[in-house]
Amino acid sequence: MARYTGPRLRVVRRLGDLPGLTRKNARRSYPPGQHGQNRRKRSEYAIRLEEKQKLRYNYGVSEKQLVRYVKKARRVTGSTGLVLLQLLEMRLDNTVFRLGMAPTIPSARQLVNHGHIMVNGQVVDIASYQCRPGDIISVRNRDKSTNIVKTNLLNPGLANLPSHLEFDKDNLTGKVNGVIEREWVALNINELLVIEYYSRKA
Structure with a gap:
């Protein structure tokens, strides 16, 4: 899938604040779409997918690139989630x-x-x-x-x-x-859920 070039505020409304994607603030606090204001309870898969999408859109990487970064992070000793964030931040x-x-x-x-x-x-x-x-x-x-x-x-x-x-x-x-330390990562994300997302897909 190619890099996203559509409306950025739509993504921010769906995923929350993404400091790397845009500096604008969404006027509406609920997700876009017909059912944005009354969404059903999200499944565990949906939560993990959302965290993964935050990484993709914030850092502007394709799905293929992100998979490559995850594989690279798994080969390095230490916390895979932290190494993944460091690879993207660097x-x-x-x-x-x-x-x-x-x-x-x-x-x-x-x-x-x-x-x-x-x-x-x-x-x-x-x-x-x-x-x-x-x-x-x-x-x-x-x-x-x-x-x-x-x-x-x-x-x-x-x-x-x-x-x-x-x-x-x-x-x-x-x-x-x-190398950047975890507390300096500006994106509000649970990187462990991203690793879980890919480990369950593998």
């Missing part, structure tokens, strides 16, 4: 978003895809690039690139910079100092 598009260079993850992905972002002095246009501790993330030395990022920095998507990142606003340069 993507380049999400790191650019968390540094404040873009208001949402989709706009950060566009910055990366259009060649505005450099990693360790090299232009990287792959949004799924996995950032590692020690990586230096900077803006390409072009007027167009710097102007876009400076405009975005006036209204960053999230106010607080995570502890594993540092950012120099004067030079438009960020540094990855480590």
Whole structure:
């Protein structure tokens, strides 16, 4: 299934706050659709599916990509749910978003895809690039690139910079100092339910 490009507020109304998808707030608190206001009690499967969909829409990954991330997380020692979140959070598009260079993850992905972002002095246009501790993330030395990022920095998507990142606003340069800790993940999610969803499907 391709990446979602439809109305984002519709997704927010159904799944709750997704800080990476949009900065807008839904005017209505109930899900969209004819039966949005009087939904039946959800099954356990529906709850797990909803948590999985939160990850997909917030980080902008396809189902195929998410399955790949889950398999990769299972091979790493430690909590599979936490490792999955760390893999998604350490993507380049999400790191650019968390540094404040873009208001949402989709706009950060566009910055990366259009060649505005450099990693360790090299232009990287792959949004799924996995950032590692020690990586230096900077803006390409072009007027167009710097102007876009400076405009975005006036209204960053999230106010607080995570502890594993540092950012120099004067030079438009960020540094990855480590792997993100669980308390800094902005998305309100129960990652264990996502792992359960995939373990029951396997």
